[in-house]
Amino acid sequence: MGKIKDRYAIVGVGESERSRNSGTTPLHMALDAARAALNDAGLEAKDIDGFMNYNENDSCTSHQLATYLGVRPKYVKDIQGGGSSTEMLIGDAIGLIEARMLNTVLIFRSMNGSSGQRVGRGYDPDMLQSALPGGSYIIPYGSASPSQWFGMFATRHMYETGITKEHLGHVCLSFYEHAQRNPKAFLHGKPLTMEKYLETPDISYPFNIHDSCVELDEANAIIVTSAERANDCKSKPVYIMGMEARQCHPNAHYWADLNQVASDYVGENLFQSAGVKPEDMQVASIYDCFSWVVLRQLEAYGLAPKGEVGEFVADGNLRMDGKLPTNTAGGMLSEGYTHGMNNVLEIVRQLRHEYKGAERQVKDCEIGICTGWSGPDIAGAMILRN
Amino acid sequence: MNGQKPIPLKTQDNQHYWDMADQHELALQKCNDCGKYAHPPGPSCVHCGSTNLTWESLGNNIEATIYSYIISYRPFLPGFQDDLPLIIAQAELKQIPEIKLMCNLLRCNPENVQIGMPVKMIWDDITEDRALPQWVPQEV
Ligand SMILES: [Zn+2]
Secondary structure, eight states: OGGGTTSEEEEEEEEOOOBSOOSSOHHHHHHHHHHHHHHHHTOOGGGOOEEEEEESSOSOOHHHHHHHTTOOOSEEEEEEOOTTHHHHHHHHHHHHHHTTSOSEEEEEEEEETTTSSOSTTOOOHHHHHHHSTTGGGTGGGTOOSHHHHHHHHHHHHHHHHTOOHHHHHHHHHHHHHHHTTOTTSTTTTOOOOHHHHHHSOEEEETEEGGGBOOOOEEEEEEEEEEHHHHTTSSSOOEEEEEEEEEEOSSOSSOOOOTTOOGGGGTHHHHHHHHTOOGGGOOEEEOOOSBHHHHHHHHHHTTSSOTTOHHHHHHTTTTSTTSSSOBSTTOHHHHTOOSTTHHHHHHHHHHHTTTTTTSTTSOTTOOEEEEEEESSSSEEEEEEEEO | OGGGSOOOOOOTTTHHHHHHHHTTOEEEEEETTTOOEESSOOSSOTTTOOOOEEEEEEESOOEEEEEEEEEESSOSSTTOGGGOSEEEEEEEESSOTTOEEEEEBOSOOGGGOOTTOEEEEEEEEOSSSOEEEEEEETTO
C-alpha cells in the first residue's frame, strides 16, 4: 500500500447520542451520525457515492441509510464484522476510489448495543452452537460470553509474561481518567482508583466489570475521500499513511494457541507501508473490548518493549502526559462501544487538534496509530497523520 | 436446572468426536498429509487444507495439564446457575501437547486451580445416551 500513502483522507466524523436505552432504532441513530459526519466535512449526502456498514445483524443497512438521507448512491455494502472492520472498510473504500468507481465513501456502525442485542450477556444456546464455529465445543461448557473467550487467552498470556491484575487495572485507570475530560463519555463523572478496581469482584476471572467495554446504544460515521477532494472539504483532512490487515488463528472463539495472534503479523507491514516506526507514534487508538487486549496489542505492534508491557502501562504511558496517550476519549472501556469506530473518531479529532487549548488535546500530535482486534483471528490497523 | 444445559450438537464435521465421547472415549481429527491434529474438527485440515483426514482414537485414559482457565461468577447460559463459580479450563494433552482441550474443571475449588496442574478426563453422562468430557484434578 506504499503507493497510496497520504493520498486518501478521513474528512468527516460524527456520532449519535450515546445511551443505555436509545428508545429509537439503529436507522435513526445512523442518520444522526451520518448527518453529523457530513456536517463536519461540509459535504451533502449527494456527495457520497458509496455507503458501507459493518454489523452483527443488529443494524440498519447502508441502503436504508442512503435512502433516508434522500440519496441514491452508486454503491452500498454491508458486512458482518466487529473489531477491525472499520479499518478494513476504509481499505475497501480506498480501493474503490483508487479504481475510480467511487469518489467519497461514508462508513458507519450503528447498534443498540445495550437495549437491543447485547454481546456480553451471552446468546441463545441453541442458536449459538450452530452459528458459532466450533460452537459444540464451547457452549455445552457454559462459555458464551466474549469475556470468557478473551479471558482464556488472557490468563495464559498473563502467566507467560508476568502481567498482573494491577497492570490490567492501569489500562482501565488511564482510560477512565481520559473519560473524565470528555463530557460525552458514558463514564464521565465516574473516576476509578486502583483500590476500587482491585476491590471490584470478577465477573469472569481475570476480568471484572471495569476490564470490559461499556455496552451502549450508539452510531458512528466516518467519511473517506481522496486527498484532492479532501482539499474542498470544510474539515482539516487526516491522511491515511498506511494500512494492514491479517487473518490468523484457526478458530474464531475456541482460542488455544497463543502463538497465533493476527496482530503480531500486522505491525511490520503496517509501519513499512507508512514509512514510520512504532516510536514515531504520538497518539494511539488501541482496540479495547477488554483491558488485556490493549496490553497484548502494545506488545504486538512494538509500541511497548516486549516483556515490559505491564510496566509500560503502570508507568502511566497511556495517560495524557505519557509516551503514548491512548484512547484519549475514554476508549471502549469508558467512552462508548461501537466495535472500534468511536476510537477512530477520537484519533481523527486529536490529529486535527480539535481540542486545542483544552486539557484533553494531545499536544502537537501529528502521527497516530489506530488498531482493530476481533480476536487472535482477525486484526487490522492504520497509521494516520495530520 | 441441569436438564436445561445445552447438549453438544452433533454436526457433519464433529459427529465422530461426540459419538466416541458418548462411549467415554476421546477421538481427535488428524491430517494424513501434514500429520497434524486439529481441534475442534472441521471439513478439512486447518493447517494445510487437505481433505485427507482421519480420526485417531486416544482411548479413555486421558491425562493433561492445565494450560489456561477462567472462573465465571455469573451464568452466561441457562443451566449453569447452580454451578457457580464455574471453572472453564483448557488442558494440554499429555499424549499430544499441541492439542489444548477445553472443558469444565470439576471437583476443584476455584482457589486451587492453577496453570500446570495435572488433570484427567472423565465423561459426565448428561442424558441417557449422551456424555460430556470433563476435566478433574488427578489427585481426586
Ligand atoms: Zn494437514
